[in-house]
Amino acid sequence: MLISYHQEAAAYPTSAASLSLIPLVLLVICIMNIQDTKNFITALYDLGERQFAGERKTRRIIEASLQREGVPYAVEEFVTHLPRVTRADLVLDGRRVPCMATSFQGGIIRNQNHLISSLTSSQNFLTTENINFNPLCAVISRSNHYFAPSLAVARDIVPWIMHAKTVRGAVNVRKTAHRSANILVGNRVNPRYLVFSHYDSLFGGAVDNASGTALTLYLAAAYPQLRRYTLFVFGGNEELSYDQPIYWGHGYRVFEERHRALLARAEKILVLDCIGFSETYFVKDETAVRLGFPVRGLGRIIGRTRLVIGDMQKMMAFYHSDLDRPHLIKTAELARAALQVAKALSA
CATH class of the missing domain: 3.40.630.10 (Zn peptidases)
Structure with a gap:
């Protein structure tokens, strides 16, 4: 839900x-x-x-x-x-950080331009690649899912993402x-x-x-x-x-x-x-x-x-x-x- x-x-x-x-x-x-x-x-x-x-x-x-x-x-x-995830990676300035896939399709996330709160309805970003976080939860929360490459992170990772010079995410998902x-x-x-x-x-x-x-x-x-x-x-x-x-x-x-x-x-x-x-x-x-x-x-x-x-x-x-x-x-x-x-x- x-x-x-x-x-x-x-x-x-x-x-x-x-x-x-x-x-x-x-x-x-x-x-x-x-x-x-x-x-x-x-x-x-x-x-x-x-x-x-x-x-x-x-x-x-x-x-x-x-x-x-x-x-x-x-x-x-x-x-x-259902989406079967085979890969979920997020690298900030060459450093891999914890994340989880929240998408129905795979692909690449090339920057932090769409860093969004998952407390906002997914309907607003349904087909937009993104990195999302739940500001009320201390750990990774897969609150919403999207029909575009997306990754969920914990809220304490957000400042790193905002200040990172290079951001690259990758998601592999198979419709099963x-x-x-x-x-x-x-x-x-x-x-x-x-x-x-x-x-x-x-x-x-x-x-x-x-x-x-x-x-x-x-x-x-x-x-x-x-x-x-x-x-x-x-x-x-x-x-x-x-x-x-x-x-x-x-x-x-x-x-x-x-x-x-x-x-x-x-x-x-x-x-x-x-x-x-x-x-x-x-x-x-x-x-x-x-x-x-x-x-x-x-x-x-x-x-x-x-x-x-x-x-x-x-x-x-x-x-x-x-x-x-x-x-x-x-x-x-x-x-x-x-x-x-x-x-x-x-x-």
Whole structure:
């Protein structure tokens, strides 16, 4: 999912007063089981980056968990394409510096003329070769990707780049076919509610989005009554694809193409992405929701769609970086998010 730092989302957390209306039995069950959910997040994180083989391993873990809980599911496969990076180099005045590729195509970067903050939407520089950095993150953050040669660096490298007499970057990327899948759990015929979360990631992605995946699995397995009128969708291939101009969210658009009627009829659509590290918000602003759920027909369903997410500003400190680790997940916040979503699905 792409985040723009300058986005001002219309968000509203569920109040403490409304949480007090949740039946005590739900609270007790949630507290008893939330540690298993945290363990699941750690298990996904330990797989490393969930692209290619990492995504396939994640799919098998989700399926095995559903089978173990006796939860029926369906798998809908699709073919997509991912960038496979074979080279990423940046040399400043003859000295090689750490960097990572953030591009869908290879090529040469000849100077520092396009040194940009990755907190600016990639749509502004989509086809411009660049060197990018996340000013809120202490390490390399692959916040955005581009259809031009591009490299991400840590923010402390930026002064070196600005004052370097010679700058030369090189990226080799190969467009590679990948078989992904959406996993569907619950009512696939006439669901009142739809719940989405993506299970792929950049880096280990404990928050983005092992957290949403784990919570979706918890709700689908722990509350069988929800499955009677809710369809839970574990989405593959959300982070990267060769779709232009919006390269993220491909797996969600595959679901949209195959199940337009379900989206059209659903009373509520919740997208669980990056939760458990802070207070949870149910965001309704269309610009913000599109960052997490970029389906083509969003305008027709926006009134019934909410992006369920943590504090987007705080998230930028570790977004799409190696700092997105399990220790960020707070048991109390994860339990609170579970209760909020369960309450929304019980209304």
